[in-house]
Amino acid sequence: MRKHIVAGNWKMNKTFSEGIDLINKIINKSEPLQNVQLIIAPPFILTSEAARLAMNKNIDLAGQNCANHDEGAYTGEISARMLKSSGATYVILGHSERRAYYHETDEIINTKIKLCLENSLTPIVCCGEVLEEREANKHFEVVAKQIKGMFQDISSEAFKNIVIAYEPVWAIGTGKTASPEQAQEMHLFIRETIKNIYGSDLSNNVSILYGGSCKPSNAKELFANPDVDGGLIGGASLNADDFIAIANSF
Ligand code: PEP
16 A cells, blocks of 8 residues: 655745744644654755654655765755755755756756655656747656756665656646646556566556645545545645645545
8 A cells, every 4th residue: 555645845945933934824723644654844944843842743854855975064955864864854956946946957956866765765756848848749848857866876775765746837826737648647657667677566556646736626636536645735835724625635
C-alpha cells in the first residue's frame, strides 16, 4: 500500500502569528484523519514552532526549499541539516517557481536531493511541463528528462525515501486543473519511467502527488485515480477547512 499524502505549500504567505493561527486550526481539524499523511510546508520562520505544536499529531513539517551546499558563506540560504534540526522531515524540491524565478536546474535539484537524503529528510521532488510544452505534445519528453536528471546517481536504497509531485506548470495558481485523465496518464507515465530506472518494486511503492489548482471540489476525482497518491496543495492549503476537506477526499 502506497502512502496517501496531502501536503500544503504555503509559499511566501503568513506572518509568524498568522501562521501559528493557521497551524492551530489545521491541528484541531486534523484529528479524525487516519489514512492520509498531512504535511505542511510553511515559510522557514515557522518550521520549528509548527513542529513543536504538531508533535504527536498526524502532521509532518516540510521546508519549501533548501540550499545546494552543506554549510558556509551562502547568505540567506538554509541547509538541509539546519532544516532537519528545526523539526522538518520533508522538503519540497524543484518547485516550478524555483526553476522559473531562481534558475534551478535538474543538476542543482539533484545536489539538493542528495543533501536532503544525507540528512534524513524526505524530498518531495516536483516535475511538470509548461503550457507550450503540453501544446507541442512534449510533456512526456519534458517530464522524463526532468526525472532522469534529478535522480542521476541516486541509489535504489536512497530512492526508497523519495516522494514525487507532478505539477503541470499551467495548472499552478491558475485555477485550471489537469483533468483526472490527464493526471492519471502522466502519473502512470512517471511510474513507468521510475520502473525503467529502479524496477517495479520501487516504482509501485513511490507516492506520486498531483499539484495544480487542487481544491475540495476536484480533489475526490483526482485522488480516485489509481496512480494519484495525494496532492501538493498551494492556494487551498492556506485555508484550514479547504486543506482538511482535500485530505478527506480519499
Ligand atoms: C503549488 O504551487 O505547488 C500548487 C500546487 O499551487 P496551487 O494549488 O495554488 O495551484
